[in-house]
Amino acid sequence: MTKEEIAGVLEQIATLLELKNENPFKIRAYTNAARAVETFGGNISNFQDEEALSKIPGIGKSIALKIKELATTGSLKYLAELSAEFPSGILELFSLPGLGAKKIKALHDKLQISSIEQLQKACEIGRVAELPGFGETTQQKLCDIIAKRAAHAGSFQVGQIAAEAETLRSDLAAQGSAVQVDLAGSYRRRKEIVHDLDLLVATKNPADITKFFVSHPLVESIIAQGPTKSSVRLRSGVQCDLRVVSTTEYPFALAYFTGNKEHNIELRSRALQRGWTLNEYRLAPLPVDPKAKKKRPIKKIPNVHDEAGLYRAVDLDFIPPELRENWGEFEAAENHSLPKLIEKENLRGTFHCHTTASDGHNSVEEMAEAAQELGLEYLGIADHSRSSIQAHGLDEAKLRFQIASIRTLNNKLHGLRLFAGVECDILRDGSLDFPNEVLAELDYVVASVHSVFNLSEIEMTRRVIRAMENPFVTMLAHPTGRLLLKRDPYPIDIPKIVDAAARTGTWIELNAAPKRLDLDWRWWPLAKQKGVKCVINPDAHRTERLQDLWFGIGIARKGWLTKADVMNCLPVVKIEGALRAKRESVGGDR
């Protein structure tokens, strides 16, 4: 059983306990445990090891036993008993915004509703509005939400909403009364998937800012509107929340709305340890509790003018937003061992790009010009190989023609070095789409899987490792093949791939296309620890998409990477040697 499945079961228990109106802290314990399994589960090789499980913060004896039962038997008696108390379809009601456990329980107890379909019918004949605690407005809202739920599914690739987000930010910043404006939330943490956008504005004139926001042309409908907070639905379907605060409150609000939730809880608990309470507006002394047995030590509250000041107040180095996932950043910030994360200015070139020769939309010359405009020193062209028929992959003759034209073009270009490469298919058995003597004519080789995704994890892992063992393979591209929200990763053992990359000196790509962002940020600390090098590539099929490198930088930062970990931060004078290193180190088995 995977850690995702185990976390899913714990979430389900939490939801069912909510329906039972259980102790809220017990419910939270299960939610926390689910989160802990997802976060720390990577360090657990065997979920039957009860002792190792209960060492994970947030998992105690009772939940460790349940996880062990799940891992051993594939099922859980406790869950079966809980589930038996409610109709099976009832959990889907939780997917409707505005409905929580209390209301769902009322609908179930009073109207025997246990599915979205039944709820829709009850709303249409007016039964819902008759219930205590419900009314006409609620009933109408539920009707609308059910009708629109497909369009408002609630998860977006960050690339789908980045343009809207940046437009709103700059339009708000252009308002005279806006002193500071930031996009906070998961967007600021550079998550690959976002569920909503959070905008924060410091101003003396909250009413003006709010009015401007809710009437912005990108806004489709208003969900809520109050003096400090308003929520709207944008045309793309994403929900967008605006918070308006004063300049003094701004750093606290910015930290609070950047999150994530677990990071915030830790931050607040550090404030509590110092005798303070932290909310989105300020640090304040804790109210004195006359019943307290011992007096808390109270430290003087320092002045805070920015986020760094807030972290300093609780004895931490500034934690960059991308790391705020409660994923080890507090320990590092306390020990002054946070890495200096890579920045987009550190990138000097990139490798995985396509042209009209295969399935790209621009010529080599146009791609080169666009790369120069971005300030890059070098650009690698890697069109598809012959087996990628759907992508008009190049045969040997066409590849040789492209290599020659790249060499010629290099003599004409000033300030940009082009490298000739190929994105070579890894065939079913792990062999490559071109023989080594062809690969030897190139400056580098990008290897990737584009077919036969349905192998077992063992076969797929063996296939990819065999390809990496070829001395001409410079880098492994999009290592899991995932398309975010569209196609799951194919089964592959990433720790084994990382070990093979370390052993063979193969770089691993961080594919910066927002639909991929593959390899996932959660694996990069492991890769880094093993000494594996990252290469950030846009996989650009047209000139504008070279800018997707920006998304790649975000994910690299989330993966704790520095410029030393990323090969394409090397200047052009050093990258050539690096490209040759692997084929030379193994002697090249040509």
Next chain:
DNA sequence: GCCGTTTTCGGCCCGACTGTTTTCAGTCG
């Protein structure tokens, strides 16, 4: 159900908005 430099018992983050109320419960983040 979890946790402990305040603790093995008694806490557990906390505020905004909505709708249904007539002072607040429910939901959300």
